[in-house]
Amino acid sequence: MSANKPLSARQKKAIAAAIRKAQMQGRRAASAQQTIPYKEMYPDGICKVKDNYFTKTIQFFDINYQLARNEDKNEIFENYCDFLNYFDQSISVQFSFLNQTVDMAEYEKAVHIPEQADNFNDIRIEYMGMLKNQLSRGNNGIIKRKFITFGIEADNLKAAKQKLERIETDILGNFKALGVQARPLNGLERLELLHCTFNEGEKDKFGFHWDLVHKTGLSSKDFIAPTSFDFRDSRTFGMGGRIGTVSFLQILAPELTDRMLADFLDLDMGIGVNIHIKSIDQSEAIKTVKRKITDLDKMKIEEQKKAVRSGYDMDIIPSDLATFGGEAKNLLEQLQSRNERMFLVTVLVMNTADNKQKLDNMFFAAQGIAQKYNCALKRLDFQQEQALMSSVPIGLNQIEIQRGLTTSSTAIFVPFTTQELFQAGDEALYYGLNALSNNMILVDRKKLKNPNGLILGTPGSGKSFSAKREIANAFLVTQDDIIICDPEAEYAPLVSRLNGQIIRISPNSHDYINPMDINLNYSEDENPVQLKSDFILSLCELIVGGKNGLEPIEKSVIDRAVINIY
Structure with missing residues (x-):
């Protein structure tokens, strides 16, 4: 057929039909379940993301880093570098740091003090009001959770399970060396985490057990998916009743600081930071750097030849060539002679809010933190769907924007700030607010490794007040016996107000200690x-x-x- 020959009516009709069909296929919306990019979740916690790619998730908890001494910080940082060096090119790693809102009514149950059959219930109500006020001053209904998701390629589930269990054991051992508590998540816990991520702010509770898959014929995605996903806007996404956006961190600073990640997570809002890490084979990384050095040397020689032909000094070369050459040689030295590896790193920041105005304010606040450290936060235009699915702890990175970093540069995103103490037990006592995170400290000391306590402070700093507050708290909440040795009689008014017994021992008092008295229950083992x-x-x-x-x-x-x- 000649290229200049006009189309027949039949051909035009066929082309028009093909165009309409393509347009209809483009308009056909995928379901919310189809958008979630995994194939199957198993009860043991293994997730089949692709036909030959499987992942597991471990939740880890915080340790005191930001308030530690410099030598302790250096030790933690070096151990964390060794932890990162454990991952080779066969393991994909995703660190997820999620600040998620919770129902304050549910959260306030942790500080609820039940009434007792005495005359102090009015004091309990007043004390409980103070605790709720402190609770609202702290985290503002935000819980902070940290996870590491790791994945490998395998031919089948059986082969993947053996490798993942070995990696899981090694990761838990590395966390233990860091002094970090960690625990693996089973399949139900991973689904609950995904449900919480996709349905943040919703009142619907997660209700799922494995029998429902067989009884209803539904998949696990049906129980975690939001009501809808909306990706029509190129810069934002809709998820249920919320709106959000995902951005990537463009690392421009020549040197990073370990405060950047902590500042992102200190924002009192719904924010999620995900760091995808992929190791590069050491020999391949060294070869790549050597090739770059060779290319730079070649460009330098070309510039020198050009200088000779132009009649000026051949040592005058563009400053960029000199700078890049020095940095490349320094990088090669680090890879060859130091405990450094090369990683491809993608840092994603996800913000979600109830409306667009709040979302813009949140994004502006996060953008300000990035600019503070000489970096940039760029929205992922026309990639919000892929970015959102890369920001949930599944272990899949669909964003091809990567930055090559060495081990120490990757470890600068140190995931530790300060250890939180918040135990929602029946006998947990209030001990103040965390100095760094401003969150409430609520703990039952009897359940800690060391239940003893010591109050230290300068004169007038409130040591006695702290002790009296803890005594009153223990009296109102627990059934424990409270025994006070008080040479100055400072606690006598409090004991009298709580209807306690006061025993005065002095040469002029009417109370005496009989050293000859004996209690037959004095010892269980000896006479x-x-x-x-x-x-x-x-x-x-x-x-x-x-x-x-x-x-x-x-x-x-x-x-x-x-x-x-x-």
Whole structure:
């Protein structure tokens, strides 16, 4: 057919039909379930993302880093570098840091004090009001959770399970070396995490168990998917009743600081930071850097030849060539002689809000933090769907914007700030606000590794007030016995107000201590009479004093007398 020959009516009709069909296919919306990019979730926590790609997730908790001494910080940083170096090119890693809103009514149940059959319920109500006020001052209904999701390629589930379990054991061991508590998530917990991510701010509770898959014929996606996804806007996305946007961190600064990630996570709003890390084979990384150095040397020679032909000094070369050459040689030295590897890193920041105005304000705040550290936060235009699915802890990175960083440069996004103490138990006591995160400290010391406590501070800083507040808290919440040794009689008014018993011991008081008294329950394993005999011998020896103390015959008399008396 000649290229200049006009189309026939039949051909025009066929082309028009093909165009309409393509347009209809383009308009056909995928379901919310089809948008979520995984194939199957298994009860043991393994997720089949693709036919040959499987992932698992571990939740880890915080340690005190930002408030630590410099030498402790350096030790944590070096151990974290060793942790990153564990991952080779066969393992894909995703760190997820999620600030998510919670129902304050549910959250306030942690500080609820039940009424008791005494005359102090009015004080309990007043104290509980103070706790709720402190709770609202702290996290503003935001919970912060941290996860690491790792994935490998395998031919089938059985092969993937063996490799993932080995990697999981190694990761937990590395976290233990860092002093970090961590635990793997099972399939139900991973689905609950995805449900919370996709349905943030919604009141619908996560209700799923594995029998529902067989009974209803639905997949696990049906129980975690929001009501809808909307990606019609190139710069934002709709997810259920919320609007959001995902941006990538453009790293421009020559040096980064370990405060950047912490500042992002300190924002009192719904924000999620995801860091995708992919290791490069060490030998391949060195070859790549050497090739770049060779290319730079070649360009330098070309510039020198051009200088000779033009008749000026051949040592005058463009400053960019000199700078890039020095940086490339420094990078090669780090890879060859130091404990450094090369990683491809993608940093994604996701903001969600109830309306567009709040979203713009949140994005502006996050953008300000990036600019503070000489970086830029760029929205992923026309890639919001891929960016959103790369911002959920599935372990899949669909954004091809990557930055090559060494181990120490990657580890500068240190995921630790300060350890939180918030135990929602029946006997958890209030101990103030965290100095760094401003979150409430609520803990049952009896459940900690070391239940002992020590109050330190300068004169007038509130040591006595802190002790009295804890005493009152323990009285209102627990059934524990409270015993106070108070030489200055400072706590007597509080004990009187709580209807406690005050025992005054002095030469002029009417209360005395009888050192000869004995309690038959004094010891469970040893003879209480023998223990009492030893005590009285020591007491008499202390009273008698002298150079030699008690004589043997005196000890014998006391021992026989004690046995006869008791």
